[in-house]
């Protein structure tokens with residue numbers, strides 16, 4: 001049986017999704033959401049993105065603090081109430097007798113959860129490992145690949161620090177050669193990016209590291225084209241999908257990569273401290289697990305889940321986050337979050353002294369957008385936005401990038417983005433530009 005056929009059969013068997021009667025999501029949201037969906041069923045996903053009545057229903061599912069406007073969902077995202085309640089319910093159960101309720105009862109939920117995540121990711125369940133964050137997933141691959149002294153890995157200076165450090169640690173300890181290209185973002189040309197990687201490849205290159213959506217400014221990378229180029233030269237590709245999974249509407253096999261790691265507590269809104277790793281079936285055997293396993297060369301993905309005692313309630317809460325996500329729909333969610341980003345960014349780019357650091361071409365960005373005001377450092381702008389307007393963002397200074405990162409999520413309202421636009425306008429008007 002082919003992999004595609006197996007995936008199809010598994011997906012058909014996993015129909016107990018968002019609206020299955022026994023999900024908490026179904027008990028809490030199904031009636032309201034189905035009513036809201038009914039009203040927009042004649043619209044395209046792009047049109048639904050601008051339908052405030054529909055999104056009001058989704059916004060009400062979160063419990064965000066009204067005292068601040070949280071626009072740093074790129075750092076970590078809140079979970080909707082239904083996910084928080086699931087975690088609390090599982091936590092109470094666990095504390096009724098941890099070794100029994102965690103290891104014999106909640107433990108039973110891991111295989112259905114694996115199927116659910118595999119269904120969302122478009123992969124085989126046996127290729128999915130559940131863990132605690134993207135750092136853990138990606139470090140497992142980076143430190144678990146059998147690379148020897150002189151073998152080369154190519155990444156970018158704009159990758160995430162924990163991944164850069166993992167390669168640097170291997171370079172220090174084992175003599176692998178870690179090379180970084182530097183991207184001058186934003187870039188609206190796939191070939192330019194593919195060529196930059198290709199130009200750094202030598203006969204010793206064994207692996208490319210690609211960040212699907214670059215966290216600093218939200219650049220979406222042409223992952224599939226990079227993978228095809230690399231594979232034609234016999235080189236593997238590891239994808240950091242911390243920001244793309246649960247945000248962009250794609251399936252992991254669409255990327256053509258070999259390994260993929262992500263957090264689930266960003267755009268999927270899963271409980272804080274949850275992550276997922278995907279390894280192509282035939283490659284599982286050769287990756288060493290990070291916390292040790294009695295069978296490190298097993299081809300069973302579960303060898304990566306020997307993490308010791310950890311929070312099973314958090315892990316089991318992931319299932320309700322997937323229900324919530326599927327209740328909205330992947331494409332609809334991507335379109336809405338891109339709409340929110342474009343809503344504020346297209347307005348502020350017209351303000352004198354204001355500069356965007358992210359492309360507004362939908363192919364190259366979603367959710368995250370960098371902004372700066374001539375005459376202010378990122379830290380100054382971040383502080384000014386919070387002190388007077390209670391708008392929470394994050395100042396970024398990393399390699400050739402210097403801006404404030406703004407990241408809305410599905411619960412963000414247009415009036416809150418209007419406040420952001422107004423705040424940037426007021427701050428810019430009072431700032432003396434640097435010549």
Ligand SMILES: Cc1ncc(COP(=O)(O)O)c(C=O)c1O
Nearest residue numbers: 133134135136160215240242263
């Ligand atoms: C691109 C990228 N990769 C990996 C990570 C690490 O994620 P986590 O903190 O969930 O391990 C982040 C966190 O922001 C990130 O932006």
